[in-house]
Amino acid sequence: MIEENLVYPVTTGTTAHPGGYAGAMAEFYEASAGRLAGHLAAGRDVVLLAEGDPLFYGSYMYMHDRLSDRFETEVVPGVPAFAAATAGVATPLVRQTDVLTILPGTLPEPELARRLADTDGAIIMKLGRTFPKVRSALEQAGRLDHAMYVERASMPEQRWLPVRDVDPATVPYFSLIVVPGDSVAAEPSGRRTPIQPVVARVATGRAELVVVGLGPGPTPGSPPKPPRSSPTSSTWSATRRTSIGCRSGLG
Ligand SMILES: C[S@@+](CC[C@H](N)C(=O)[O-])C[C@H]1O[C@@H](n2cnc3c(N)ncnc32)[C@H](O)[C@@H]1O
Numbered sequence: 001m002i003e004e005n006l007v008y009p010v011t012t013g014t015t016a017h018p019g020g021y022a023g024a025m026a027e028f029y030e031a032s033a034g035r036l037a038g039h040l041a042a043g044r045d046v047v048l049l050a051e052g053d054p055l056f057y058g059s060y061m062y063m064h065d066r067l068s069d070r071f072e073t074e075v076v077p078g079v080p081a082f083a084a085a086t087a088g089v090a091t092p093l094v095r096q097t098d099v100l101t102i103l104p105g106t107l108p109e110p111e112l113a114r115r116l117a118d119t120d121g122a123i124i125m126k127l128g129r130t131f132p133k134v135r136s137a138l139e140q141a142g143r144l145d146h147a148m149y150v151e152r153a154s155m156p157e158q159r160w161l162p163v164r165d166v167d168p169a170t171v172p173y174f175s176l177i178v179v180p181g182d183s184v185a186a187e188p189s190g191r192r193t194p195i196q197p198v199v200a201r202v203a204t205g206r207a208e209l210v211v212v213g214l215g216p217g218p219t220p221g222s223p224p225k226p227p228r229s230s231p232t233s234s235t236w237s238a239t240r241r242t243s244i245g246c247r248s249g250l251g
Contacts, residue, residue, distance in 0.1 A: 002039070006032045006059075033066035040071045053078040057104075057125065081176060082123040085150035089160050091180050094121040098181035105130035105177075112137035121181035131171045135163060138179070146183030151175040 009015065009024045017024035039046050054060035054075055064073065082102065086093045094100045098120035103112060105126045116122055116137060124134050127149075138144040147163040152174045163177055 002044070004035055004039075006035075029062040029066065033063055036063060037067060037070070040067070050078065051081075052084075053080040056080045079154070081153050081174075082125070082178070084154035085123075085160070085176055086178055088150055088153050088158055089148050089178060091148065091178065092182060093123075093178065094181040100181070105134045109133045109137050109140075113140040116141035116143050116179070120184050122177075122179040124177040124179070127171050127175045127177070128173050131166070131168045134177065135166075135168070138163060138177075143179050143183065146180060146186060148178045148180075149175065150178060 006028075009017075009028050010021055015021055015024045017027070019026065036046050036048070048054075048060055048063055050058045050060040052058065054064075054077075060075075064075070067073070082093075100121040100123070101115055101119035102123045102125065103115055105112070105124050105128075107115075112124070112134060113136075117140075122143070124138075127134060135144070138147050144163060148160055149163045149166045149171075150158070150160040151172060152158050153176070155174070
């Protein structure tokens with residue numbers, strides 16, 4: 001096995017390349033593709049290891065752009081960091097009609113704040129030096145209280161803590177922020193009706209069927225509705241049914 005290390009010329013620092021960061025990276029990708037093409041043209045198989053999913057903000061894409069039309073290519077899907085991070089904090093990210101927005105922390109602060117205020121769930125990637133700006137945008141959008149910072153998801157050193165408690169000086173490249181869609185309901189504006197159990201009883205003559213599900217609860221401030229004697233379409237269409245229990249021997 002031949003091992004090729006493709007080492008980035010620029011990570012967090014600056015570059016003296018005449019084309020700046022973009023110029024240095026384009027040159028690096030061209031040179032890397034040339035090295036891999038040499039192996040492929042010689043009849044060798046090349047495996048390019050990518051972190052997370054190769055087509056989700058992955059550097060693999062720059063090799064794909066340059067080589068896949070010339071050489072047979074197979075892309076193996078991976079678990080993206082945001083899925084590993086969400087699983088790590090064991091918090092639902094988005095459900096039902098929630099909108100999920102994935103944001104690079106490199107966006108300008110006003111754009112981050114605008115997009116955060118306009119979504120349910122959010123993931124913010126590419127932190128590091130961008131962290132103070134991202135934290136400020138979360139605060140402006142009213143989403144700071146429930147935002148969770150996850151570092152090195154799925155690695156042995158994985159750790160997570162509320163964004164409020166993060167020391168900006170310690171934020172590494174392998175980190176992101178999870179803003180759960182459910183936290184919209186906790187905002188002062190209360191954009192979402194909370195999810196609450198729905199119970200319907202159906203009299204069938206010989207037996208009683210009890211359907212237990214989860215659906216939109218009462219609007220905050222209004223009294224809860226009494227249980228219905230028979231189900232309506234809205235009761236039946238309640239999503240996320242968790243169990244159906246039968247009394248009187250329906251089996
Ligand atoms: C160039 S993108 C690569 C994304 C990768 N292809 C994926 O599927 O997640 C790099 C960014 O992904 C995030 N990231 C990657 N791995 C991570 C990890 N293990 N824990 C937390 N964030 C991670 C960080 O925000 C980092 O700045």
